[in-house]
Amino acid sequence: MNALPAWIDSDPVQELLNALVDRLDSAQTRGSAKAQAVSLSKALWPSFYSQPFESDREALWLQARELATLGLIALTPERAARATVGYDMSPKIGMPDPARLRAAVGRLERVKSVGELWREAVYTHLEGDESAKKVVSGYNIEIEGHSPVSIVQRINKLHSEAKTSGLLLREVSSRLFWGMSKVLDQRERLVAAVLGLDECPFPASPIQLQVNLSQGSTSGVLFVENAMSFEKAARRTSVEYRGLALVFASGFKASATRLRSEEGASLFYSRRGCMEPTEVARFEQWLFQGNQMPAVYFWGDLDWEGMRILATLRASFGNVEAWQPGYDPMRERLLAGGGHRPEAADKRGQRSIAATGCLYADAQLVPLLDTFGFVDQELFSL
Structure with a gap:
């Protein structure tokens, strides 16, 4: 693959490319295979529309046309991609090669949301059947300094805690979650699901x-x-x-x-x-x-x-x-x-x-x- 020209690292061009990668991320979050082409607009490319002189805008449009030639973006209609002021033709910008587009801005993978990371950790690491995982995935537990995977691994230890009689819910929470006693407050249903019980076996404080x-x-x-x-x-x-x-x-x-x-x-x-x-x-x-x-x-x-x-x-x-x-x-x-x-x-x-x-x-x-x-x-x- 040929090296990309240095001007691709300029702020206006990076602004456009990052905006397009944002759309790729949004599409993936929705479960869509690819992002739809988007109309050129001030919301998509603020730097383009903020240029004080028409010649500056034409220079940026030329770079957009070259991005299309490089295969990083697609411009439609075709006549807009060939015209000096094709931006006056209400063009749309597509993303034909998401991998190359991501590489151009250094965002090789979508940054997953906190909720996605939690659900991924639950379905990968929780010891339980599908019904238990479905319940636990609905509780997004965040503890500073601890990853979702490490938290799920601590939840798995509920099985051993259940063998000790007389424990209160906050005692269990402290034993599992690094001394934090309130993590399981209002999460009795999670505990019951992990243990395969109808009700949480650990009472709240008397x-x-x-x-x-x-x-x-x-x-x-x-x-x-x-x-x-x-x-x-x-x-x-x-x-x-x-x-x-x-x-x-x-x-x-x-x-x-x-x-x-x-x-x-x-x-x-x-x-x-x-x-x-x-x-x-x-x-x-x-x-x-x-x-x-x-x-x-x-x-x-x-x-x-x-x-x-x-x-x-x-x-x-x-x-x-x-x-x-x-x-x-x-x-x-x-x-x-x-x-x-x-x-x-x-x-x-x-x-x-x-x-x-x-x-x-x-x-x-x-x-x-x-x-x-x-x-x-x-x-x-x-």
């Missing part, structure tokens, strides 16, 4: 529940959304709390399915409440074994998030009711104009909910929120 058991026999459970409200309730001896086990439920964590398994929840009992072993055992039998409890309630902010927590608690615990002694005064404050709009309390992102499934909440609370706004739980104590 939910920590604070529990204040009633002095005397427990006749019900009250989930409390906010920490301050839980603390105030645990310090009071109001008749409304009598017989209730108070549980600090931090947002949606209280509605998680894993809350009902001993591996998924850690309980911390308040010294202010009852510590009798029989009452502790009764509470845990209800929580972990599904034993009956006469009544289960939820009390939190009177806003969309609070109502959503109530609905999801009902999905995990059955017939959970909004606690009327707590919500009634909040409702009265709303009706008296004492609520606040979502934007006033940084609650713009809350999504409305049509119904919780609780008759009291759906009839007395939910219909007020769009019209009267929200009320925070911390304003009220009994």
